[in-house]
Every structure is written in C-alpha cells, then in structure tokens.
Amino acid sequence: MDITIRVAGQAGQGVKTTGSLLEGALAEGGLHVFSTQSYMSRIRGGLNWFDIRAGEGELFSGKERAEVLVALTDSARDILAETLAGGGKVLFDGSGGDRVAGIERGLQAQCIGLGVPFTKTAKEVGGSPIMANTVAAGAVFALLGYDVEQLCRYLAEVFAEKGSELIDKNVRCARRGAELLGGLAGAVKAPKPGSAPPKVVTGTEAIALAAATAGVKFYTAYPMTPSTPVLHWLAEAAEKYGIVVEQAEDEIAAINMVCGATYAGVPAMAGTSGGGFALMVEGVSLAGMLELPVVVFVGMRPGPATGLPTRTAQQDLQFVLYAGHGEFPRAIYAPGTVEQCYELTRLALQTAHKYQTPTFILADQFLADAGKNIPPLDESPGPIDRHVVDASAGYQRYAVARGGVSPRAVPGGEALVVVDSDEHTPDGHLTEDLAARVAQQDKRMAKLDGLTAEALAPTLYGPKDAATLLVTWGSTYGPAREAVDIINAGKQSVAMLHFSQVWPIDTAAAKRAIGKRKRVVFVEGNQTGQFAATCRQVGVVGECELLSRYDGLPFTGVEIARRVVGKSKRGSR
C-alpha cells in the first residue's frame, strides 16, 4: 500500500520546501518514502512539482498518478488535476469546497478539490505568507488521517536552531491547516506507518557525503543542473571535513585544477553535466596521459546542447565512455540507488587511485534529486588508500611496471616528480622516441586488464529463469525493479539485470546472467540504446529490444510494466 502526494506550484513558491517538509515528517513517522522532483529552468513562475510517494514497503520509483495534489497555484491545479489517481483529492490555495476547474471539464469526474486558504491562514496565524507551506503540510496530514502532532514534532526538530518563536508559529500553522480540512479529514486511504529509517537522503547528498568521507580534499565545479547540489553540500561541509571547494571559472579550469590537485597528492573531484563535461574532455585525456586519479561526477540531462536543462536522461553513456582524444583506460560507475550513489562514489575514488586513471560517476537528474529514507550512511572520515609511495632521487614516475601501474610519488618529497602531456619517457620528460611511445601506451592500456578483472558484475532481480529479461543500468534500477514486481504479480515471468558499472564490463558474468531468454529488453533513458550498443560491442548480447524514454521525465515502474507487457501482447520480435 502506497500513495503519492504531488506538491505543485511556481518556481520560487516553496514547492520544494513543502515537499521536503512532508517527506521528512512522513519518513520520521515510519513510512517508506521516495521522492522525485520535476522542475523548469527558471527562478520564478512556471510549473514545478515535488512528488512524495509514501508506503508501507520499500519504494524504488515514482508514480505517474497521484492520490493527493497540493496545488499552490490555480494553474498547477488545473494542469495537474488530470494526473490524479481515481479517488484522488486536490488541496488548493483558496477558499470554498469548489470542484476543480479541470475536473469540471470532465477529466476526473470523481475527484474532489478543496480550497484551503494556505496563504491567508499563514498570514493570520503565523504572521508570514512563507508559512503557507506549513499550513498545506498540516492539511495533507489531516487528509491522510495522520496525527498532525507528528508533523509538529518534526517542525520542532527542523527549526530547532531558529528558536522557539518560529517553531510555535509553524506548529500553529500546521494545526490550523489540519483543522481547516474539516469533514475531509481521513478522506484519502493512506499507508500505515511502520519502522522505516527516519532520514531521507538524495542522490547528490549521498555522492557528496561519500566524497567527503573518502578523503576528497578538493572539489570544484562550474554550477550546472543537476550536479550543483554536490557543490553546495560540500561547500557547506568544507570546514567540517577539511576540504577546499572552489567554483571554477569554467569546466576547463575545473578539470585542470583537479589534475593539478591529484598530481600534488590529494583526492579531488569535479562535478558537471553533459555540456560542462564537453568542456572537460581535453582534461580527461590529460588525466589519462598523466595517469592521475581524477574522478568526475556527471549528472545527465537531455541534450543536445542546452536541451532540457532541468530534466532527466541517460544520454551521455557513450559520450563519457569515449570522452578524450587518444586511447586510455577508464572506469564508469552508474549508481542505481541512493545507497549506490554513496558506495560507488567511494569505489570510483578507490579505483582511480589504485589504477591511476580517470573514473566517472554517471548519474542523472532523476537519481541526483531523488530522495529516499535509507539506513544511516557512515558520516565519519575514512580516507581511501591513495597508493602513494615515498621515492628518492632518480625516481621515474612512469617506470614500466607490471599491470601498467607505476609507483606513484607526489611532489614535495625527496624525488622530483615530472609529468608531461606529451608522450614521455619513464622519467616523465617529453619524448618523440617512437619506441618509448609504444612502451608507455602499452603500459597505460595494460591497466584495462586489472580494471576489467575488478569490474562489478551485474545483479539479477527476479526469477533466475524468467523468459523476459530487462537489462538496465544506472537510475533505471528502481523503476525496472518495481516493474518486475508488478509483472510477476500477473501471469508473465520477468527478471531484471542491472549494471552499476557500465565500463569495463564483466563480460563473462554478464553472458552467464543473460543466458538464453525469450526476450531481452534494454530499458534506457535515451533514444538509441547506448548501453545495448556497448553490450553488443563486447559480445554480451545479440538481437534485443529497446524500451526507451527521452522526453525528460524518469521511467516509472507502472510505465515499464505496461510497456513490457503491452509489447509482448502485440507480439514483438
């Protein structure tokens, strides 16, 4: 049993504040929550919404239809009323128990909208229209039949640092919001609170926390959606963890600063999205040539060019896989869950240092902004092994070594550390000696063997012998997992294979897991099946289907299930 609450309004109106408030309070009350954000590229106006799905069991995806719509504007109400589930209710900022305009046009005849004077009440009770968010949250709690005091306790925690006066005002607003609901209280059947973890974490928060605890000492970025929350989080936590965070003049500067910092011996990271990553590409190649443990977080959004700046996509896999002129090894991790955002950021840093080559954390707006209550993440510092050695005079940074990994010293010690973007001799000095070039190129590429041997095997969800296999990577894990559950509750048998590392690929494990299936369906947030192409390239699959989405919104479990079943009914190849 789960429901979706959709909080909608204009940018700058407090959509996110209201959503976060509800999400946090529901999670603390013991419900499992999963939130997604959908917003437009602007500071004011437009139509943004924040979905909170709350349930009795763990959740992995959003849903298209909402049981509750909290509309902070008339247009949010009129446009989104049609996304209501049967029996859903609309609470809008206004007065009277009017039927919603959109409903009167016959969209959802059974839906009832109730005007609750969020803003007016906030001014009267709290003395500020800002607290309209709290009034709305109180009304939602009542609508779902939950005790508003639970929300009040949460407000007291959230505003603890701001003083008792503000807490009192907010508590009064929440209670008044609940009272205003009158006879509609408990009108929407809601899940029963259990003992879900209390703390909600987003994908970007998990990435930033993992970076800080793993010992990243320098983080730089040029602000770009959806990667920016990592920059903000680390800037806020910089003093606590001893990090320098710098907003670069451009992404070219960012990646080259990271190259400099890693050369000098500290773990460092940059974050960006496709367009910014395009500017970083030469620097990525530099990291490959200088054999630097550079890590870049790439949060994908729809392109080409500026595309849909605030939406989601999985379009840049092939781009990140081939970014950088010349040939050099790399590893690309694609977290599927908030927990994996944490684990794989740490692993990306470890791998980069072990193999002295760039690695990537490839996520997207959906997962970057997705919130979920999960068991507590380790917040204590636990620096990764930097694989740094002490060296003496005569040290050669690029000594030809087994497996391609040369002992890595950093400047400031006894040894001089010489690195060059030109082809170089083992001592790091530039050379045009063609034999030396071949030796160094072979040395660099030899690292691919070790990287491949350590590649994460894909994980299977669902029955091992299912006739249909959904192949996913990165953020589609959650929606596809829910689709598997939905489909298997019916007559068909389906499983999901998820890759949280998309390069290099553990081909043996992948082949074993795919085996012989009636249908192999790649579920990807792009139009061309980029991961399917990579899998075919390494010989993991042959003929397969593609279930793609590229309108800028994330997949949902219901959608994938509908499309997978629908297609098989129509009889596909």
Place this chain on the structure above:
Amino acid sequence: MNVPHVEKADTTPAWCPGCGNYPILSCLNAAIAQAGLDRRKVVLVSGIGQAAKLPHYVEDPTRDTSRLGTPAGGANVFNGLHGRALPAATGIKLANHKLEVIVTSGDGDMYGEGGNHLLHAIRRNISVKAFVHNNQVYGLTKGQASPTSEVGFTTPAQPHGVTAAPLNPLAIAIVESCSLVARSFSGDEEHLTAMMVEAIRHTGGFALLDILQPCVTFNRLNTFKWYKDRVRPVSGDHDPYDRTKALELALKWGDEIPIGVIFRCDRPTFESRQPALAERTLLEQFA
C-alpha cells in the same frame, strides 16, 4: 615493434639557436638559486608551446644540458595542456601550499588559449608566480599572430596583417588588482633574474611577470634590437602602489617600453582565506 629511431635526432632543447628562451631558462635557474629555494619544493607548471618546454630543461643532471650553459638543478614538473597551466597550478598550490608553484609558459598559452584563467587566477590571488614568455608571435605552430602581436604584423595566417588590437596584459592585471605586476626583457639577464627573484619572494599572492623575448625565426618586427632600443627600467621613484601611475606605465608602448615592478596591491591571498588550509596543507591531512 620495429620503429625508426627518430629519437637520435631529438635535440635538447628543441629551441632555435638565439632563442630568447635560453636566457630565460638561465635566469630562472639563477633566480631559484638566489631565492634560496629547495628545488624539491618547486613545481614548474607549463602549458604547450616552445616556452612551455622550459621546465624539462631545468631539471635532469644526467641529460645533455651543455648547450644551455647553465647548471642543471631540477624541479618538479607539470607540463599540462595548452592554455591550462594556471588552473593546474591552482590545484597544485591548493593541495600543497608549501610548494613554490611557478608557471612558465608563452603568450599564446597564457594570454590566448588560457586568457580566461589568467583573469580568474588574478581575481583569486592564488600564490602562483606566472612568468610569461611574450615574443608576440606563435612559434611552435610556425609564425601565426599571438594575442600581443602588433596591428599590421603579417603572418601566413594573417597575410594582410593583424587587425585585432594587441592585448595589454599588464593593464589588465593592474585593473584587476593583481598583487604584483612586473615586466622584464630576456636580453637583460640581470634585470630579468632580479624580477624573477622579486616574484618568487613575493608573499602577497599572484604575480604576473611579462617577459619580452625575441623570436629569431618568426618575428622579424620585434627583434632583439627592437626591444633593446626601447626597454627602459622604471625610475626609482615610481610608487608601484599608485594604480594610476602604474596604468600609465603599462599603457606605454612604442618608442619606450618600461620594464621593472609596475604595480603592487595588498590583498589577502586565496590560500589565507581557506579555513581548511589554516593549520596544515591538504596533503598533510594524510600524514
């Protein structure tokens, strides 16, 4: 693999006889010695171009440096991408601010491809010392205009002459409140060494040292003699803290070109404003 031994023709250094880079190299060696730097704590950072190869030639006693006429001493080297020496140097300095980070690269690298980074390195006031070999022409790519080439200067890429106005790096640095702005000439080694020492000893943040330098192969206009006849050390009574006077000097070009410390400005360094660097370097956090 059977490859031709082209390395046998790989001369060190890869500079033309008479190149202004030779005196710059020997002055840098002298300045490092005069400033009393421990070469193990020095990182020379460069981009791409003939000037950017300099860090390779200061270092290895086992290499044939006899043609340089200077004692080889060595230093750490980060020879990165074209135009990107400053961001790399910034990253190095932040990771370990006890290192002396010196950028030594050309006018194409620092004023052209990497122009944006220069603006922002000055704004940050990161303690990096930038030595720009400014010969007003592109050498390694064979003679095209540089951002400082004069209007009318003809090249294979600008056969009818350069039309864009030359960039004035000193004036830009002054209006941006660069903490130290100086100019020297590769033909006056004593002066150049003194300016380098001045920049190295400067503890107030970013230093820009623009070094006028002839290109014997591609710049037949701004020759050794052309510079020699024009450079004039700034007078002893020039107050480098006077921005207006400094700007006047920076705008002088033609019959007289001032060399020396042009401008100074006291600002907190970038590192001094980082709480994470208050007690130790970022690198020392791993000790």
